[in-house]
Amino acid sequence: MNKKYRISPNEDFVDPEETLAGSRGHVSTMEHPVSGSIFQIILLGIVFVLVFYFIFILRLSVVSGGDLRSAAIRNASLSYIVSPPRGTIFDRNGQTLAFNLPNFKLLLISRHASIKSLENGAGLRIAQILDISEAEVEADFNRISRESVVEIKKDISKEQAVQLGQLDIPGLVVVSEPERVYPHGSYFSHIIGYINNVSEKDLNRDSYYYLRDKIGRTGIEATYEAILRGEHGVINFSQEHVDPQKIVEEESGNSLVLNIDSTIQQDLFDSLEKALRSAGLHRGAAVIQNPNSGAVLGLVSFPTYDNNELQDSLTQDQVTRLFQDSNRPLFNRAIGGLYSPGSTIKPLYALAGLNEKTITPQTSITDLVGFITIPNQFDPNIVYTYRDWKIQGTVDLRKAIAQSSDIFFYSVGGGYGNIKGLGIDRITKYLRDFLADKALGIDLAGEQSGFVPDPTWKLATKGEPWFTGDTYNISIGQGDLLVTPLWLSTYTAAIANEGIIYRPEVVNKIVNKENETLELFEKEIIGQVDFDLADLRAVQEGMRQTATTGTSRLLANLPVPVAAKSGTAEVLKGKSSNSLITVYGPYQDPNFVLSVVIEGINQNQQGLATQVAYDFLTKYFAKNL
Incomplete structure (x- = not known):
């Protein structure tokens, strides 16, 4: 039979008076205070232990830290991220x-x-293959205690890569990563743009990027970065395997087909x-589009630059030439330049x-002096x-357009x-109906509103x-x-196609x-201006006369009629003017519709833009008749 356990209220009960020391007893029941020397001994013990641990930790971090860190680096499983090929x-x-x-x-x-x-001469052999000094090789090998890769x-070169592989030196690995190539360089740089190393801001903004990645900075490379960039690969360097193991294959980005x-x-x-060059000038721009869709067939800005130069770190000479030149070679005047x-x-x-x-189309004025006067209002x-x-x-109206009569248009x-x-x-x-105060939405960064x-x-x-x-x-x-200049060609296109304003498009489609x-980019109407067809014909006829008997009569020599x-x-x-057509x-x-702007002409160069149009269209019609 189990006995229930309980506490009796009478057991170990202490009366209040029993807590007091008896004055007449032979043995005092009151506790004595602990001696101060005990606390001193305990304190000294704690200090000793702390000093011991401090010395131990100091030895680990200072004396043995390098060896331990090296061991940690060697023992860790390392993944090397491979940047993917762009589309x-x-x-x-x-x-x-x-x-x-x-x-x-x-690596x-x-x-x-x-x-x-x-x-046994391996360091010298590496140096000879790479065309660097043996001291540089040794310096790189000494970094292995501080860096995992x-x-x-x-x-x-591929030949160097093969020669290095034949040395069979543990830890020496050749990896392949993509390098962007622009075969036509400066011809297309203001359209294609360029890529460059990611910045700290890029890394913080988008978790996709790794330190060795590159990112589109301007042009198509920037606008379609998410389409072009692809998916990273991963190479694993483990303790078990001397040779690198590719555990994730990189995937190239999708490609683009342009309207260019x-x-x-x-x-x-x-x-x-x-x-x-012939005029001793440096700045100008030109745009050619399909007036029936807005497709951009060509786009040029001067001065220009070679986008192959900008992928890596720049020399001081390149920085001066590309970023400090007052002519601003990186500036896309075709879409960002603002001109009267x-x-x-x-x-x-x-x-x-x-x-x-x-x-009306028949309205006329007569000018016999070359000026008008008006009183202050x-x-x-x-x-x-x-x-x-x-x-x-x-x-009349047609001749006023063809001869560019200022007095007619003052009126x-x-x-x-x-x-x-x-x-x-x-x-x-x-002007606003023709979107002169708006950005037209071309798929290139840097477009300015008029x-x-x-x-x-x-x-x-x-x-x-x-x-x-x-x-x-x-x-x-x-x-x-x-x-x-882009707006100028787009507005002219609306006259040519009878009133439709299309969004200018550089990219035609995305392909794998x-x-x-x-994805196929269809033409997009962004505005429409409604005019009587007879009025449109009158203006078109005036523009045709411009190219036959008017201020651009040089164009009459082309094999195909233009306006x-x-x-x-x-x-x-x-002192200075701009020439336009x-x-x-x-x-x-x-x-097609073409616009040309040339900056900084003098009084003797007023037809320079017309000369550009004539020279280009002569080649264009020779290849497209």
């Missing part, structure tokens, strides 16, 4: 514009390597370069005036003079004589009201109105390594 970039006809070549790199794996491997040299035509691109490049359009804007105002019934005693570039005589925009004029509000409305000035802006920024003279300036493409289409509008925009009064053709059935 190939092709032009519309399958010509390769960017591809990869294997780049052999010599030293610490867990398998030993400085003793350099004995030592990169001895990159960009070694290599022949068109190179011919346009050569034509612009020749004109700049000059007289190339006049067809737009002609359409606006016709649409608003301000003028606030003080009639002050008179302003607005000049034409020559005395025009009598001109269309700001009003003069019997022509009431559009006024600044309607001018800005039509700028359309108006009275509200001028008052807020300059503290001045809007004058009639401001309207006159904007009516001939001068003043504060700014557009890009089997060349199967993954055009040239212009000169003053930058520094009397926009052309489309064939006139009856357009399949």
Whole structure:
């Protein structure tokens, strides 16, 4: 029978008085305090133990730390991340514009390597194969105590890789990683862009990247980075296996087929370069598109650069040449340069005036002196003079476009004589209908929006009201109105195709390594301007006359009829101007639209952009008839 265990309330009960020491007892029941010497002994013991551990840890970290760290490096299982090949970039006809070549790199794996491997002349042999000093080889081998993987040299040849493999030195490994190649260099650099080493910001922003990766910085390489970059491979260096084991195979990125035509691109490049060189100039841009889709067939910006140079660290000379040159070779003027359009804007105002019934195709003016005068709107005693570039005589709408009559378009925009004029509000409305103040959305980084000035802006920024003279300036493409060469060709395309504004597109489709289409980019309408077809025909006829009897009559010598509008925009009064032209053709059935801008011309070079267009189109029609 189990006995229940319980505590009796009477057992071990202590009366209050029993806690007191008896004054008459022979043995005191009160406890005595512990002696202070005991605490001193305990404290000394603790100090001794702490000192012992401190000395032990110090010995581990300082005296034996290097050996232990080396042992840890040698014993750890190491994974080496291999950057994947980027996708190939092709032009519309399958010509390769960017591809990869294997780049052999010599590594030293610490867990398998030993400085003793350099004995018996092995170090000298490595040095001879790599064309470096034996001391450099020894220095690299001495790094194995501090680094798990030592990169001895990159960009070694295949022959060097084979010779190194035949040495059979433990821990000495050759790996292959892709190197980007741009076979046409500067011809396509402002389209393709370039890749360069990832930065700390890139690593923090996207967990995809590793320290040895490269990333697209500009152009197509940047816009389509996620498409092109592929998936990493992994090489494992384990204690059990001397030879590296590839546990994950790298996968190349998808490829791109562009709308760019290599022949068109190179011919346009050569034509612009020749004109700049002959004139002693450095800056210009040109764009050619299909007006029926927005597809970009060619795009050139000067000065240019060789994108093969920018993949690795730069020399000081390269930094100076590429990043400190005042001409800014990396700047894509075709999509980012902002220019006064000059007289190339006049067809737009002609359409606006016709649409608003301000003028008709038969409206004419007579100019016998080459200028007009108007009084100040606030003080009639002050008179302003607005000049034409020559005395025009009598001109109607078509001839005004062809001969680029400033007085006719002063009248269309700001009003003069019997022509009431559009006024600044309607001018800005039509400019914005043509998206002159918007980025068009081309698939290249760096596109700038144009700028359309108006009275509200001028008052807020300059503290001045809007004058009639401001309207006159904007009516001939001068003043504060700014557009890009890309916009110039896109707006002209809308005249050629009867009113549709397409998004400019460089890439046509994405394909995989089997060349199967993954995504096809269809043409995209981003705007539409509605004009009476008869009004459009009148403006088109004026542009055709420009290319036959007008300011761009040089184009009459082409084997195929084209329509055009040239212009000169003053930058520094009397000193520097820009030469511009926009052309489309064939006139009856357009399949291209071209714009050219050349910066910094003098008074004797006003037709320079027309010369570029003529030189290029001569080659274009010779190959496309």
